[in-house]
Amino acid sequence: DSGVTQTPKHLITATGQRVTLRCSPRSGDLSVYWYQQSLDQGLQFLIQYYNGEERAKGNILERFSAQQFPDLHSELNLSSLELGDSALYFCASSKDRGLQPQHFGDGTRLSIL
Amino acid sequence: AQKVTQAQTEISVVEKEDVTLDCVYETRDTTYYLFWYKQPPSGELVFLIRRNSFDEQNEISGRYSWNFQKSTSSFNFTITASQVVDSAVYFCALKTYQGAQKLVFGQGTRLTINP
Numbered sequence: 001d002s003g004v005t006q007t008p009k010h011l012i013t014a015t016g017q018r019v020t021l022r023c024s025p026r027s028g029d030l031s032v033y034w035y036q037q038s039l040d041q042g043l044q045f046l047i048q049y050y051n052g053e054e055r056a057k058g059n060i061l062e063r064f065s066a067q068q069f070p071d072l073h074s075e076l077n078l079s080s081l082e083l084g085d086s087a088l089y090f091c092a093s094s095k096d097r098g099l100q101p102q103h104f105g106d107g108t109r110l111s112i113l
Numbered sequence: 114a115q116k117v118t119q120a121q122t123e124i125s126v127v128e129k130e131d132v133t134l135d136c137v138y139e140t141r142d143t144t145y146y147l148f149w150y151k152q153p154p155s156g157e158l159v160f161l162i163r164r165n166s167f168d169e170q171n172e173i174s175g176r177y178s179w180n181f182q183k184s185t186s187s188f189n190f191t192i193t194a195s196q197v198v199d200s201a202v203y204f205c206a207l208k209t210y211q212g213a214q215k216l217v218f219g220q221g222t223r224l225t226i227n228p
Contacts, residue, residue, distance in 0.1 A: 002160075033215070042219075042220050043206075043216075048215065055214070099210070101160050102216060103160055104158035106156065107156055
């Protein structure tokens, strides 16, 4: 158990819809990262938050947004969903801005029908 | 730009064999970190090891060992006396000290250990 909690584990929805994925980092970790794992793109970094502020952006679509709340949990919002958004979405956390190892949650599997 | 290449897409061996997973990386930065993660069939990503670019000592942890060679930009992972429970997808990843603290992953190697 990594200590990173992601909910829900599975999500099935339709094209055009909007979903919210939630992540609670390990106790004491200030950074939260979001990654997308798909068959064609592999594991891709989406975005990082450190202590409530956006720190780095990767290949995140404009339809996607994230935030980190004062209690350090984070949410990833995906809107206007397309079939290609079907993927496993991972949240990871680390103690600092990024040099410490990132520990991953179990992921949320998103299926778009 | 940073890049990680895991040329072996799939490896299949019989239990108790030794197996080495290759990882080659590219970066212009002089300070960076290399990682290995394991993704078992259940889907979670499990952190295995982190090495920094200044420490080329090989590391052994039980049946696992890692060989870091800066001269060839490689960070290979060997499992000795493999077991069925080692079956998983293994990812090598790179993170540089400067800039975005993101992990750049290789495409992964699917390892199957047959009884």
